Amino acid sequence: MAVSQMQQRYINFTTSLFQEGFVDEQFTQLQQLQDESNPDFVAEVVCLFFEDSEKLLGDLSKTLNQEPVDFKRVDGCVHQFKGSSSSIGARRVMNTCVTFRAFCQDKNREGCLYCLQQMKQECYLVKNKLETLFQLEKQIVEAGGTVPMAE
Amino acid sequence: MVTSRMSSAMRMKKEKNAACGENGNEPVQCDEMHVLAVDDCLIERKVIEKLLKTNFFKVTTVDSAERALEVLGFHEEQSTCAASNAFKVNMIITDYCMPGMTGYDLLKKVQETKCLKEIPVVIISSENVPQRITSCLAGGAKDFIIKPLKLADVTKLKGHIKPPKDVVSTSANASSSGPVSSKRKISSGRARGKMSERRPRVGGLTSV
Numbered sequence: 001m002a003v004s005q006m007q008q009r010y011i012n013f014t015t016s017l018f019q020e021g022f023v024d025e026q027f028t029q030l031q032q033l034q035d036e037s038n039p040d041f042v043a044e045v046v047c048l049f050f051e052d053s054e055k056l057l058g059d060l061s062k063t064l065n066q067e068p069v070d071f072k073r074v075d076g077c078v079h080q081f082k083g084s085s086s087s088i089g090a091r092r093v094m095n096t097c098v099t100f101r102a103f104c105q106d107k108n109r110e111g112c113l114y115c116l117q118q119m120k121q122e123c124y125l126v127k128n129k130l131e132t133l134f135q136l137e138k139q140i141v142e143a144g145g146t147v148p149m150a151e
Numbered sequence: 152m153v154t155s156r157m158s159s160a161m162r163m164k165k166e167k168n169a170a171c172g173e174n175g176n177e178p179v180q181c182d183e184m185h186v187l188a189v190d191d192c193l194i195e196r197k198v199i200e201k202l203l204k205t206n207f208f209k210v211t212t213v214d215s216a217e218r219a220l221e222v223l224g225f226h227e228e229q230s231t232c233a234a235s236n237a238f239k240v241n242m243i244i245t246d247y248c249m250p251g252m253t254g255y256d257l258l259k260k261v262q263e264t265k266c267l268k269e270i271p272v273v274i275i276s277s278e279n280v281p282q283r284i285t286s287c288l289a290g291g292a293k294d295f296i297i298k299p300l301k302l303a304d305v306t307k308l309k310g311h312i313k314p315p316k317d318v319v320s321t322s323a324n325a326s327s328s329g330p331v332s333s334k335r336k337i338s339s340g341r342a343r344g345k346m347s348e349r350r351p352r353v354g355g356l357t358s359v
Contacts, residue, residue, distance in 0.1 A: 026299050033201045033302075041201060049194050079248065083277050084194040086299050 003145035010136045011148055017133065022126050027089030031149070046130055049088050053123050056081050060116055064109065074112060075104040081119075093122045184312055185209040189219045189245035189257065190275075199244065199275075199300055206305045216245065216252035220260065223267055240270055241312050246298075247276035247283065255287060262291045271311040275300055 017023050027042075034041040060077050063070055082097035096119045103111030137147045184207045188199045196212040203210045213219050223240060243261065245254035252260075254274050261267045271293040276283065284295045293311040296304050 026301075029299075029301060030198065030201075033205065038201070045194060045197050048197065052194060076250075079277075080192055083192050083298065086277060087192075087195045087198045089299075 001143075003140060003143045006136065006140045006143060007145055007148050010133075010140060013133060013136060017129055021092050021095075022129050023089045024091040025089065026086065030088060043134055045088055046134075049084055049090070050123070050127055052084060053081065053093075057116070057120055057123070060119075064112055064116060069107075069109050069112075071104050071107050071112075075101060078104060090122075090126050093119065093126060096122050183208060184241045185211065185239055186242045186244060187219055187222060187240045188212045189214075189216055189243065189249070189254065191215060191246065191249045195246070195298075202300055202302060202305050203244070205302065206309060211240070216249060216254065216257035216260075219243065219245070219257060223261075223270075225260070225264060225267065242308065243270055243272045244308070245272065245274055247274050247287070248278070255283075255290065258287065258290055258292055273308060273311065 017027075030042050030045060038044075056077050060074060063074050063077070078097050078100045082094055082101070085091075085093040085097060096115055100112060100115035100119065103115055140147050186203050186207045186209070188196065188203060188210060190196045190199060190212070191214050193214070196214065200210050200212050211222060213222055243257070245257050247254040254276075258272045258274065261270060261272055272291065273294045273296065274287045274292045275296045275298050277298040279297050287295050294308070
């Protein structure tokens with residue numbers, strides 16, 4: 001495949017990520033911050049986020065399955081998750097956090113458990129999407145091309 | 152048309168050595184600036200650090216207000232500092248919501264400590280709560296920014312930085328932490344303007 005075709009494929013894929021709401025302008029900002037001094041900045045931050053998300057999701061699962069549920073603790077976890085997902089531009093994950101916090105405030109355990117499932121699903125989806133994105137970038141670079149900035 | 156990825160960070164790095172400051176203040180050399188960033192979330196610290204480094208020479212990140220006070224050389228018992236502003240911090244950017252000591256608590260502690268009170272404090276928060284914003288600005292914060300922090304926010308922060316030399320506070324000094332000045336009112340307006348800029352689609356207040 002020619003570099004220009006790879007670049008077009010990359011642009012199309014990136015565009016779809018934005019259109020489907022997986023990432024937002026904050027993700028673009030992270031990409032803009034990446035430079036020669038730290039060429040893997042985005043991948044590093046994203047990797048940290050998913051490591052952190054595994055711990056948080058585990059903690060949430062455990063806390064929601066205890067009796068009685070410590071909603072303050074759940075809320076604290078979700079608040080943190082909202083902040084970190086917002087920082088990397090993982091829009092759909094962040095949106096589930098907003099709904100999750102509303103259920104926390106209502107002390108609605110069933111609602112929280114539902115949100116937890118949603119959150120796991122969204123994390124899984126965006127993780128796969130971003131892994132594909134990084135793979136496409138790698139292919140372009142290895143073929144001697146430059147990674148385009150897609151809007 | 153395929154273009155190479157631009158890096159706003161690259162452009163900003165070229166401008167980093169340029170003098171900055173505003174409203175007739177003495178120009179500030181940004182590559183001498185040291186910012187202390189406080190946030191309990193690791194991912195947010197990483198992003199903030201990268202953002203700040205596009206505009207400031209040195210960035211120190213800590214995960215708590217308590218740790219921030221240690222870095223600043225603050226001693227609780229004497230309510231003083233081991234050496235005046237030991238790490239020569241020129242600005243503090245702190246998350247509002249943190250376990251233990253909050254960003255607001257840190258702001259108050261800095262304000263009431265003689266050797267620290269000249270350091271401008273900016274609060275950042277993921278929550279757009281007007282009462283919180285008002286109390287932080289009234290409490291001496293130079294600005295209140297809704298997360299996530301953007302490059303445009305960081306560029307504006309340069310205006311709050313005090314020059315590294317010991318400049319006597321005057322009415323023209325934007326970073327003065329003295330009595331409420333027109334600069335603070337401008338900061339208040341800026342924060343409110345920032346809220347509407349950030350959430351143009353929300354007619355009222357956003358509660359999350």
